[in-house]
Amino acid sequence: MIDFAGSSPAVQAGALVGAVLLEAIVLYVGYGALERVAMPVIEKVKHA
Amino acid sequence: MMELFGIALTTLALFVSFGFMVGVLFGFFGMGGSFLVTPALLVMGYPARVAVGSGMAFVFGTAVIATLKHHDLGQVDYKLGGLMIVGTTAGIEVGSILVYRLEELGLASGVIGVTYVGLLGVIGLFVTRNALKSDGDSSGGGHHDAADGEIDPDDIPDIAKKIQSHRVPPMMTIAGGIQVSLWMILGVAFATGLLSGFLGVGGGFIRMPAMFYLIGVPVPVAVGTDLFEIVFSGGFGSFTYGLNGGVDLSIVAPLLAGSALGARIGSASTNIVDEGDIKVYFGLMLLGGSIAVAFQQAGDYLAIEAFNTVGFALILLSAFMVSGAVIYSTITTMRAQARTATPSAD
Numbered sequence: 001m002i003d004f005a006g007s008s009p010a011v012q013a014g015a016l017v018g019a020v021l022l023e024a025i026v027l028y029v030g031y032g033a034l035e036r037v038a039m040p041v042i043e044k045v046k047h048a
Numbered sequence: 049m050m051e052l053f054g055i056a057l058t059t060l061a062l063f064v065s066f067g068f069m070v071g072v073l074f075g076f077f078g079m080g081g082s083f084l085v086t087p088a089l090l091v092m093g094y095p096a097r098v099a100v101g102s103g104m105a106f107v108f109g110t111a112v113i114a115t116l117k118h119h120d121l122g123q124v125d126y127k128l129g130g131l132m133i134v135g136t137t138a139g140i141e142v143g144s145i146l147v148y149r150l151e152e153l154g155l156a157s158g159v160i161g162v163t164y165v166g167l168l169g170v171i172g173l174f175v176t177r178n179a180l181k182s183d184g185d186s187s188g189g190g191h192h193d194a195a196d197g198e199i200d201p202d203d204i205p206d207i208a209k210k211i212q213s214h215r216v217p218p219m220m221t222i223a224g225g226i227q228v229s230l231w232m233i234l235g236v237a238f239a240t241g242l243l244s245g246f247l248g249v250g251g252g253f254i255r256m257p258a259m260f261y262l263i264g265v266p267v268p269v270a271v272g273t274d275l276f277e278i279v280f281s282g283g284f285g286s287f288t289y290g291l292n293g294g295v296d297l298s299i300v301a302p303l304l305a306g307s308a309l310g311a312r313i314g315s316a317s318t319n320i321v322d323e324g325d326i327k328v329y330f331g332l333m334l335l336g337g338s339i340a341v342a343f344q345q346a347g348d349y350l351a352i353e354a355f356n357t358v359g360f361a362l363i364l365l366s367a368f369m370v371s372g373a374v375i376y377s378t379i380t381t382m383r384a385q386a387r388t389a390t391p392s393a394d
C-alpha cells in the first residue's frame with residue numbers, strides 16, 4: 001500500500017481524487033461485465 | 049455492532065442503497081447528486097466540510113461512471129461539453145464573487161434561498177407543463193436512439209428555434225445536426241455557471257434544461273454532455289475539499305458502489321423510456337425539491353427544526369418516488385417491446 005500520510009496536502013488530495021476515479025472505472029468495468037453475463041439470461045426469461 | 053472498513057454494516061447498507069437511488073436519478077437526468085447527498089450527510093451528523101466535500105467526490109465518481117455509459121450510447125457531445133466548461137467556469141467565478149458581496153451585506157443566505165426555491169419551482173413548472181402538453185399532442189413518443197441523427201423540427205422547442213434563428217458567427221454544428229452560434233453556447237454556459245456558482249450547487253438541474261430549451265440539444269445528449277462537464281467540475285471540487293480533509297473515502301466508496309449500478313440502469317433507461325416521461329419526472333422532481341428547500345428556508349428563518357426535517361424527508365421522498373418511477377417505466381416499456389416484437393426479430 002502506498003502511504004500518502006506524510007505527503008503534501010496537494011498530493012493527498014490528488015490521491016483521493018485518483019482513488020475515487022479508479023473506483024469509478026473499476027465499478028463501471030465490473031458492472032459492465034456483470035451486465036454482459038446477466039443480459040442474455042434476462043432476455044431468455046423475458047421471451048420465455 | 050459488525051463493522052467493515054470502520055463503518056457499521058447497517059450504515060454501509062444504507063449508503064449503498066442511498067447511492068443506488070441517487071445513481072438512477074443521476075444517470076437518467078444528469079443531475080441530483082449534490083442536492084441529495086450533502087443534506088443527507090448533514091442530517092446524519094457529519095460536519096459541513098465533510099458533507100459537502102464527500103458529496104462532491106461522490107458526484108465526481110458517479111459522473112465518471114454515467115459519462116462512460118453515455119459515451120457508449122453516443123450521447124456525449126465533447127465539443128459542446130468543452131465549450132460549456134469554459135463558459136461555466138467563468139460564470140461560477142462571477143457567481144461566487146456575487147455571494148461574497150452579499151455575505152458582506154448579510155443578505156447571502158436569504159437571497160440564495162429565495163432564488164433556489166424560485167428557480168427550482170419555475171423550471172419544474174415549465175418542464176412539467178411542457179411535458180404534459182407535448183404528451184397530449186405527440187403521436188407516440190419516440191426513443192433516443194438517434195442522438196447523432198437529424199432531429200425532428202417539431203421536437204425543438206419554440207424558444208430554442210427563436211434563439212437559434214439569431215445567427216451570430218461563428219456558427220457551429222452540435223449533436224442532432226443543429227447549427228448554433230458559438231456565442232449562444234458560451235452565453236448559456238456562462239449564465240448557468242453564474243447560477244450554479246451563486247447557488248453553490250453542481251448545476252445539472254439548470255444546465256440540462258438550458259441545453260435542451262435554449263440551445264436545442266436533444267435530451268439524451270444534453271444529459272450526457274452535462275455529465276461530462278460534471279466530471280471536470282466535480283473532480284476540481286473534490287480536489288479543493290480534499291486539500292482541507294473534507295473528503296471521507298469511507299463515505300464515498302459505499303455510496304459509489306451503489307450508485308454505479310444505479311447510474312448504469314438510469315443511463316440505459318434514457319434509451320428505453322419515452323422522452324415525454326423523462327421530462328415529466330424531471331419537472332416533478334424539481335417541484336418536489338423546490339417545496340423541500342422552501343420548508344428548509346422557513347425552518348431556518350423561523351428556527352423550527354421540524355421544518356428542516358420535513359424538507360429533507362420531502363427531498364428523499366421525491367427522489368425515491370422518481371427513481372422508482374424511472375425503473376418501473378423502464379421495465380414496463382421493455383415488457384411492452386418484448387410483447388410487440390415479431391418472431392423474426394433477433
